[in-house]
Amino acid sequence: MKGADGQWVYCRVTPNEKQKLEFYAKLYKEGLLDPEYLTKKWDTKEQVFYEGKAGIIAGVAPGSIDVYANKMMKTQNTTLVPLPPPAGKAQGLGPFVDVIKESRGFAIPVTSKVKDAAFAVLDFMWSPAGLKIAKLGIPGLHYIEEPNRYVLTDKYAEWYNGWFGDSFNGFVPDKPLSRPIMTDAAVEAGKLAVKYMMPDKTFLIPEQYIANWDAMTNLYKEYNADIVTGKKPISAFDEFVQKWYSAGGTELTKYAQTKLK
Secondary structure: OEOOOOOEOOHHHOHHHHHHHHHHHHHHHOOOOOOOOOOOOHHHHHHHHHOOOOOOOOOOOHHHHHHHHHHHHHHHOOOOOOOOOOOOOOOOEOOOOOOOOOOOOOOOOOOOOOHHHHHHHHHHHHOHHHHHHHHHOOEOOOEEEOOOOEEEOHHHHHOOOOOOOOOOOOOOOOOOEOOOOOOHHHHHHHHHHHHHEOOOOOOOOOHHHHHHHHHHHHHHHHHHHHHHOOOOOOOHHHHHHHHHHHHHHHHHHHHHHHHOO
């Protein structure tokens, strides 16, 4: 983000970040933040939400919200209400897609001995037949084919509709569907993402700084966890900032001025 002097500065070493961690520490102390948020994996975090032990779950991508909404309907017989990001000094959703170097995707290693078979699988996944499976699931289980339409069953709620993301991605059903693929909650989440998504300000870390960047990231995670859980006071944030710049932050911040416009 840009600082008061107009120069780029890493957002996690700013006074805004300090205030955010102080707020999270307050939530943790008051019992409003899950006390096991550091140790729970994504599946157990979601499970306590479905069981009604947590009132809010973070999510942006429509596909993820669709899964949450369907499972909540099944377990609690209720739907979800997507909320806009809170309004404070700014209001927006941080970029959840790295446009410089996407961390997710498919790759076939050069050492593979079955390259042709691997490419054949990918070709099928993108074909009309493959996309039909991706979006509708398994016939007879997730949908029933009738003469004039496809009827999505109750089991469809358990199907993650798409191995290529949340949109149709080229899939055009040859018959009408009994109901929309996406729940209303997922559709609304997508609209909120479009409305509030903040610009992606990132760049590739030069090879000579990769080791430093890993150490700097781990340093942030360490202080983040200790401050939020009360093991360190909020004043320790200033100590973190000094260590972050010493660990390579000074050089990377200078480099950022040359890459970001």
